Structures are given as structure tokens and as C-alpha cells.
Amino acid sequence: MADINNEKNFKNVYFTESRELLDSMEMSLLALEKESTNEDSINSIFRTAHTIKGNSGMFGFGRIGEFAHVLENLLVCTRNKTVIITPELIGLLLECHDFIQILLDHYESKEELPLDDESESLFAVLKERLNNFIPDAEKTEKLKEKELETVIELESSCADPDEMLVCNDCWHISLRFGRNVFKDGLDPYSFISYLGEKGEIQNIKTVYEDMPYGSEMKADLCYLGFEMDFRSSINKKEIEDVFDFVMNDCNIRILPPKSSIAEYVKLIEELPETPMKIGDMLREIGSLTDTELEIALELQAELSAEKKKPPEDLLVGKILVEEKMIQKHILDAALSKQENVKKREASDRKLIRIDAEKLDHLINLIGELVITGSNVKQISESDDKLGIAKAVTDMSKLIEEIRDSTMGIRMVPIGETFSRFERVVRDLSREKGKSVELKIIGGETELDKTLIDKLSDPLIHLIRNSVDHGIGTPAEREKAGKPAAGILTLNAYHETGSIVIEVSDDGDGLNRESILNKAVEQGFAKPDQAYTDDELYKFIFQPGFSTAKEVSNISGRGVGMDVVKKNIESLRGNVFLESEKGLGTTVRIHLPLTLAIIDGFMVRIADSYYVLALDMVTECTEIRKEELDSKEGGNYINLRGEVLPFMKMREFFRESGEEPEKPKVVVVEYSRKKIGLVVDDLIGEFQTVIKPMGKIFSKLQWLSGSTILGTGEVAYILDVPKLIKNAHELE
Amino acid sequence: MRLKIIRKKTDNEDLHLKLTGEMTVYSAVKLKDILLNELKFCPGLTLDLADVDEADTAGFQLLLFLKREADLHDKSFRVTEMNSRLNKMFTFYKEKI
Numbered sequence: 087m088a089d090i091n092n093e094k095n096f097k098n099v100y101f102t103e104s105r106e107l108l109d110s111m112e113m114s115l116l117a118l119e120k121e122s123t124n125e126d127s128i129n130s131i132f133r134t135a136h137t138i139k140g141n142s143g144m145f146g147f148g149r150i151g152e153f154a155h156v157l158e159n160l161l162v163c164t165r166n167k168t169v170i171i172t173p174e175l176i177g178l179l180l181e182c183h184d185f186i187q188i189l190l191d192h193y194e195s196k197e198e199l200p201l202d203d204e205s206e207s208l209f210a211v212l213k214e215r216l217n218n219f220i221p222d223a224e225k226t227e228k229l230k231e232k233e234l235e236t237v238i239e240l241e242s243s244c245a246d247p248d249e250m251l252v253c254n255d256c257w258h259i260s261l262r263f264g265r266n267v268f269k270d271g272l273d274p275y276s277f278i279s280y281l282g283e284k285g286e287i288q289n290i291k292t293v294y295e296d297m298p299y300g301s302e303m304k305a306d307l308c309y310l311g312f313e314m315d316f317r318s319s320i321n322k323k324e325i326e327d328v329f330d331f332v333m334n335d336c337n338i339r340i341l342p343p344k345s346s347i348a349e350y351v352k353l354i355e356e357l358p359e360t361p362m363k364i365g366d367m368l369r370e371i372g373s374l375t376d377t378e379l380e381i382a383l384e385l386q387a388e389l390s391a392e393k394k395k396p397p398e399d400l401l402v403g404k405i406l407v408e409e410k411m412i413q414k415h416i417l418d419a420a421l422s423k424q425e426n427v428k429k430r431e432a433s434d435r436k437l438i439r440i441d442a443e444k445l446d447h448l449i450n451l452i453g454e455l456v457i458t459g460s461n462v463k464q465i466s467e468s469d470d471k472l473g474i475a476k477a478v479t480d481m482s483k484l485i486e487e488i489r490d491s492t493m494g495i496r497m498v499p500i501g502e503t504f505s506r507f508e509r510v511v512r513d514l515s516r517e518k519g520k521s522v523e524l525k526i527i528g529g530e531t532e533l534d535k536t537l538i539d540k541l542s543d544p545l546i547h548l549i550r551n552s553v554d555h556g557i558g559t560p561a562e563r564e565k566a567g568k569p570a571a572g573i574l575t576l577n578a579y580h581e582t583g584s585i586v587i588e589v590s591d592d593g594d595g596l597n598r599e600s601i602l603n604k605a606v607e608q609g610f611a612k613p614d615q616a617y618t619d620d621e622l623y624k625f626i627f628q629p630g631f632s633t634a635k636e637v638s639n640i641s642g643r644g645v646g647m648d649v650v651k652k653n654i655e656s657l658r659g660n661v662f663l664e665s666e667k668g669l670g671t672t673v674r675i676h677l678p679l680t681l682a683i684i685d686g687f688m689v690r691i692a693d694s695y696y697v698l699a700l701d702m703v704t705e706c707t708e709i710r711k712e713e714l715d716s717k718e719g720g721n722y723i724n725l726r727g728e729v730l731p732f733m734k735m736r737e738f739f740r741e742s743g744e745e746p747e748k749p750k751v752v753v754v755e756y757s758r759k760k761i762g763l764v765v766d767d768l769i770g771e772f773q774t775v776i777k778p779m780g781k782i783f784s785k786l787q788w789l790s791g792s793t794i795l796g797t798g799e800v801a802y803i804l805d806v807p808k809l810i811k812n813a814h815e816l817e
Numbered sequence: 818m819r820l821k822i823i824r825k826k827t828d829n830e831d832l833h834l835k836l837t838g839e840m841t842v843y844s845a846v847k848l849k850d851i852l853l854n855e856l857k858f859c860p861g862l863t864l865d866l867a868d869v870d871e872a873d874t875a876g877f878q879l880l881l882f883l884k885r886e887a888d889l890h891d892k893s894f895r896v897t898e899m900n901s902r903l904n905k906m907f908t909f910y911k912e913k914i
Contacts, residue, residue, distance in 0.1 A: 268845075273874050279909060297878075300853070305875065305878070305879050306842050310878055
């Protein structure tokens with residue numbers, strides 16, 4: 087198993103590396119397009135193709151290697167300057183780049199499966215086109231024939247002998263007594279008849295094939311075994327317990343009734359999705375007892391010594407079935423469960439690249455923590471109270487620092503992703519006959535890596551929209567008195583408790599009339615009603631909404647903004663639209679800083695403690711009860727002349743009991759909206775590790791997780807963005 | 818060890834033995850030697866176990882063994898009477914002699 091994992095790991099590295107190579111190839115190609123004699127770019131593209139070719143061969147992805155080889159042939163010519171770089175050639179190379187990406191995706195997800203027809207034909211076409219670029223003299227010999235694939239047949243599963251052994255609702259118990267049972271003063275009869283009291287022995291058969299003949303047989307040794315069908319409601323462990331005394335002198339196999347096989351399979355399916363060893367899994371559901379597992383593990387060790395193989399090669403599951411401790415059905419269910427968990431793990435386990443400096447910093451801090459730790463230990467043995475306090479403060483300061491830098495490791499600057507869109511903008515603007523320049527601001531803004539990955543698709547969609555609908559053709563633009571080249575800006579920055587990403591263009595802005603007309607046409611709006619900009623823009627996020635006059639292959643099919651919105655909301659973010667006629671459109675995405683550990687702010691509501699993300703807390707204030715109660719027509723307070731909606735958390739959570747005289751108000755802000763939360767008491771800042779809520783609680787709306795306090799009590803983490811949204815919807 | 822064997826010859830030349838005492842692990846070795854030896858020199862063996870007052874699984878095993886030996890050498894092996902303890906055991910194990 088270890089080998090398989092290793093191989094998987096290597097392959098993962100291969101895929102990650104190849105993707106990175108492709109990214110740099112794309113950059114170089116785009117650079118080359120601007121400056122066609124840039125030798126560095128040419129060399130870098132060549133190196134990419136060469137490395138991909140080499141690696142692909144090594145990992146057994148021959149087809150990718152084959153393609154890269156043809157590509158490399160052409161690139162050699164560009165290096166020798168026998169082929170001149172033309173825009174046409176760059177176009178082709180970009181297509182090849184995309185195709186390699188397709189190949190990588192294919193082999194990563196489907197491994198050995200052959201390519202589909204579409205890819206196969208694209209493969210041939212591109213190869214042909216590449217070869218056409220190569221001058222005849224340079225043409226190298228034909229590629230070797232594809233190696234024949236050998237099919238290794240997996241060990242077929244053996245016939246199911248268990249079927250015969252089990253009668254429908256009976257346990258099958260198989261006993262083989264040790265030779266010395268009689269001499270030890272034990273009588274199998276007493277055990278078996280005791281078992282008979284626990285249920286009903288349906289069938290019993292004595293077996294004594296091992297008993298020698300004639301004078302060889304020693305009458306004081308036990309050669310007996312019993313096979314029996316036992317009907318009872320007791321479980322496996324209890325059956326085993328009956329034979330507790332003879333355990334060391336007896337070989338016992340207990341197979342569950344058919345009816346409970348189904349039950350075991352169900353139990354296996356219900357096991358939590360955590361990686362588990364087969365043995366542990368079976369033990370958990372009660373189909374295997376501790377003793378059985380021990381025996382099996384011993385057997386595994388013995389066998390491995392015998393066959394001089396590492397114990398991992400001799401699967402416990404197989405031993406269990408061979409030794410008739412469990413049925414094959416159950417093992418199969420457990421195995422497939424294990425496989426599923428592993429698969430999920432593998433898909434979760436992606437490699438990320440970490441800045442070496444960040445890692446060094448972290449290691450440094452850990453080193454210091456170790457020193458401080460031993461310091462604390464030393465001082466704590468003395469009576470120096472002050473010293474202990476100081477050392478502990480030092481240590482918690484270090485822990486905080488470590489927390490911050492550990493969290494930082496997952497953070498990646500978004501600029502890398504932004505610059506990848508350069509290609510999208512290039513291809514699109516060409517296709518549309520437009521001239522668009524991509525401007526990137528705040529590329530150094532750091533985001534959680536997983537967040538960035540999930541943002542990529544929605545962002546591409548927004549960029550397409552801007553290029554397709556937002557920015558006009560050079561002629562149109564000049565008519566409007568704007569420079570011919572449009573500017574598309576990607577901007578990222580931090581704001582209270584959230585990260586903001588803006589996609590803006592300097593185009594014509596949204597057309598109110600056509601949105602309204604379309605909305606009326608599609609039944610979202612009424613024609614005679616006056617809508618504010620915000621209300622109108624909301625229609626854009628409706629599924630199926632599109633204002634494009636003609637459907638292009640880029641956008642206008644009405645599948646889009648609703649998906650963007652859904653994607654962003656699944657990341658607990660929000661999307662906003664701002665547009666000014668003639669000046670352009672901005673789509674703003676707000677995302678919460680989702681980190682596993684947050685600086686929290688703890689409050690008390692009735693007897694429960696709640697934690698808010700400190701980032702979102704802007705201020706705290708005190709208020710008299712009468713001031714809250716005497717409001718007419720809505721929950722608003724006056725905060726230094728500002729109207730602030732508030733929520734009485736006590737009422738919200740339907741807490742009973744005495745209200746405090748002076749409730750406190752915590753003002754929280756998210757995506758430029760503020761509300762006040764009225765709570766009983768403020769506890770203060772609190773470093774929190776967010777524990778996700780279990781599956782059962784996934785429907786709970788206002789809580790985003792829980793945390794465990796130093797006292798062992800549980801505190802809930804309030805979902806501030808949702809609360810704010812709720813309060814503003816109530817308006 | 819309490820064991821007594823009474824030899825009787827019956828009409829059909831079978832050896833008829835009446836056992837008294839215990840048929841347990843303590844007597845099994847001795848009993849096995851005697852009975853196996855007797856079986857060798859007679860065409861068939863008939864046992865009367867009515868007066869066996871103690872028996873355990875070792876005794877049960879011995880009877881199974883003798884039956885198998887007799888079958889193997891084409892001799893008859895019968896048990897005419899059995900005391901209640903042995904009887905119970907055979908019923909329980911669902912075996913017949």
C-alpha cells in the first residue's frame with residue numbers, strides 16, 4: 087500500500103509541476119507576442135516542452151510525451167531560427183498549450199483510460215499543423231509505434247465459501263479445541279452447553295478429521311472440533327465471552343447471520359469519513375472482536391516473517407476472510423468504504439507551494455517556542471510566581487505569532503491568478519475585434535489558497551462579460567470620446583473583516599432600459615413600476631437572464647451571473663454591482679476572511695457564550711433598556727447621528743429570563759453594512775479555534791461553528807455576515 | 818481411577834464388555850489401550866455403558882474414535898446401554914453410535 091501511495095504522490099507532483107510549467111509557458115508566449123525576438127521567452131518555452139516530455143515519459147504518460155516531442159521539434163527550429171516567430175505560430179503554440187492542459191486533466195482524473203475521440207482527433211490535427219511548420223529538412227523520423235498496452239489482470243476474487251456456511255438467521259460458530267484442553271481440566275461440553283443456555287443451538291456437528299488412527303491416538307488429548315448454527319440475540323462479543331476460559335486453547339470463528347451481514351454493511355456505510363484501518367473499521371461495527379483482531383494481526387506478522395514480505399503486503403482483510411472471522415461481503419463493504427475515504431482524501435490532498443521564507447520563519451518560531459516551553463517547565467518547578475507569569479506570557483505571545491504565520495502559509499497572493507487572466511483577455515478581445523488592456527491592482531493581496539481556486543471560474547465569467555458587453559469596439563469608443571483601448575481593472579484589497587475583489591471596466595455601463603425591458607419580457611419585473619438601480623441590477627443575477635442581443639459563444643446565453651452569484655455565496659461572500667452610464671461597470675465581490683483560527687470577541691447572551699470575529703467588530707457601546715424598548719416602528723438606534731439597525735439577540739435566540747439593566751451593543755460591519763447586536767455582556771477578546779459544526783447542525787443558520795473555551799464549555803461562533811444580511815432584509 | 822471391565826462372550830462371537838466407573842480424561846488413556854487391543858482380536862465389540870457413572874467429552878471422543886476404528890477394520894461396534902450422563906452428551910452433540 088505504501089508503494090501505491092508513494093506513486094500517487096509522485097504523480098501528484100508531476101501534475102502540479104506540469105501545470106506550473108504550462109503557466110510559465112503561457113506567460114512566455116504572451117510576452118513573445120509583444121516582442122517576437124525575445125530569446126529568453128523562446129528558450130523558456132523550449133525548456134517547458136522539453137521538461138514535460140521527459141517527465142511524461144518517466145511517469146508513463148506516453149501520449150503527453152509524444153505530443154510534447156512534436157512540439158519540441160518545432161521549438162528547436164525556432165531556437166535555431168530556421169522557423170520565424172509569427173503571430174500565427176504563437177496562436178498555434180497557445181492552442182498546443184491548451185491541449186496539453188486537456189491531456190493533463192484527462193490523465194489526472196481518468197488515469198489509464200484512453201483519450202476520447204474528440205481529443206484523439208485534435209491530437210492528430212495539432213500534430214499535423216506543428217509538423218507543417220517544420221521545414222522538410224529538419225523533419226525527424228517518425229515517432230515510434232505506440233507501445234502495446236499490457237493488461238495486468240487483477241487477482242480475481244475467490245468464490246464465496248461463506249454462502250454455504252450461514253443459515254439465514256443463525257450465527258455460525260466454528261470451534262477447534264486445542265490438544266491440551268482435557269489435560270487442563272476443561273470440558274468443551276460445559277462451554278457448549280452454557281452457550282446453549284444463551285440461545286438455541288440449531289445444528290451441531292462434531293468434527294475430528296485430525297484425530298490419528300490406531301495407537302497414534304492419545305485419548306487424553308482433544309482432537310475435537312464443532313461446527314454449529316446458533317440462533318440468539320446476543321452479539322459477537324458476548325458469544326466470544328462464553329469461550330473466554332478456553333480462549334487460549336481454542337480456535338474460535340464466529341460468523342454472523344446473513345440478516346446481520348446486511349446490518350454490518352449498513353453500519354460500515356455509516357462510519358465517519360475518516361481514514362481507518364480495515365481491522366479497526368470491522369471492530370467498530372462489532373463484526374470483529376478485539377481478540378479476533380489481535381489474532382489476525384499476529385497471523386499477519388507470522389506470515390510476513392515466513393514469506394519475508396513486509397506485513398503491509400499481507401492484507402489483514404484477506405487473512406480475516408481466510409480465517410473465517412468475517413464474511414467476504416462485510417470485508418468488501420469495508421474495503422469500498424476505505425477506498426472512498428481514501429479517494430476523498432486524495433482529492434482533498436493537493437500540494438501547495440510555500441514561500442521558503444515563510445516556512446523558515448515558522449520553524450524559527452517553533453524553535454523559540456520549544457525553548458520557552460522548557461523555560462516554563464523549569465520555572466514552574468520553583469515558587470517564582472512572577473517568573474511563571476512572565477514565561478507564560480512569553481509563550482502565549484509566541485503561540486499567537488505561530489498561529490498567525492501558520493495561517494499565513496495557506497495564504498497566496500492573488501496576483502498570480504490575476505495574471506493568468508491575461509490570456510483570457512487577449513483571446514477574447516481578439517475574437518471580438520476589441521482592444522483591451524488588463525490592469526492589475528493589489529496583486530499582493532493574500533487570500534486563502536482554496537478560496538483563490540474557487541474564485542477563478544466566477545472571475546473568468548465576469549471578465550468575459552466585461553470584454554463582451556462592457557467595453558465597446560475601438561470605433562465605438564472613439565465616438566464616445568474615449569481612448570481606443572479599453573481598460574479592464576482587477577483590483578483586490580482588504581476591508582473590515584473581508585477581502586474585496588473588483589472587476590471593473592471603463593465601458594458604457596449597464597443599460598437601464600434594456601435590463602428593464604428584458605426583465606419585463608422574462609416576467610421578473612412589472613413594466614409600470616419604478617425600480618432603483620439596486621433593484622434593477624438584482625435581475626441580472628436571476629437564472630436565465632440575458633440582455634445580449636445575440637447569443638455568442640462567450641456570453642449571452644443567460645447562464646452566468648446567477649452561477650457567479652451562487653458560487654460566491656457558497657464561499658459565504660456577496661456580489662455587488664455598480665454602474666454609471668458612459669463611465670463603466672464594477673462588479674465587487676466581498677469574501678469573508680475564512681481562517682480556521684480567528685481573533686474572536688466573546689459576548690454573553692443569557693447563559694450562553696458566543697464569539698464574533700473580531701475583524702468585523704467596529705465598536706462596543708452601552709445603552710439603557712428603556713432606549714431600546716421605547717422605539718416605535720422599527721429597531722433603530724441613534725449612533726452619533728447615524729441610524730443603526732439593531733437586533734436583540736436575546737429575543738432572536740428566544741432566551742427567557744431577566745434582561746440586564748444596561749444591555750451592551752456590539753456594532754459589527756460586513757460588506758459596508760453595519761448593525762448593532764444587543765447582548766447581555768461583553769467578555770472580551772478571545773483567540774478562537776473554529777470547529778465546524780457536525781453534519782446534523784449544518785442547517786443551523788446563524789452559527790458558523792463552535793469553539794471550546796478554556797473552561798471546557800462550548801461557545802458558538804455567530805455568523806455575522808448572515809445576521810447582517812438578515813437584519814437588512816427585515817428592513 | 819475407578820474402572821472395571823467385565824468380559825462376556827455372546828452368541829455371535831462378538832465381544833461383550835460391561836464398563837463400570839468413569840469414562841473421563843483420567844481413564845481415557847488406559848481405557849483406550851484396552852479397548853483398542855480388544856477390538857483387534859475380535860470380530861465385533863458391544864459395550865454396555867449403563868453403569869458408567871461419570872463421563873466427559875474425552876470419553877465421548879473415545880467412543881467416536883472406537884467407532885471409527887471398527888468401521889475402518891470392518892468390524893461391528895455397538896453400544897447397548899448408556900447411562901444418562903453419556904446419553905445426554907450424545908444427544909447434545911447430536912451424535913449416534
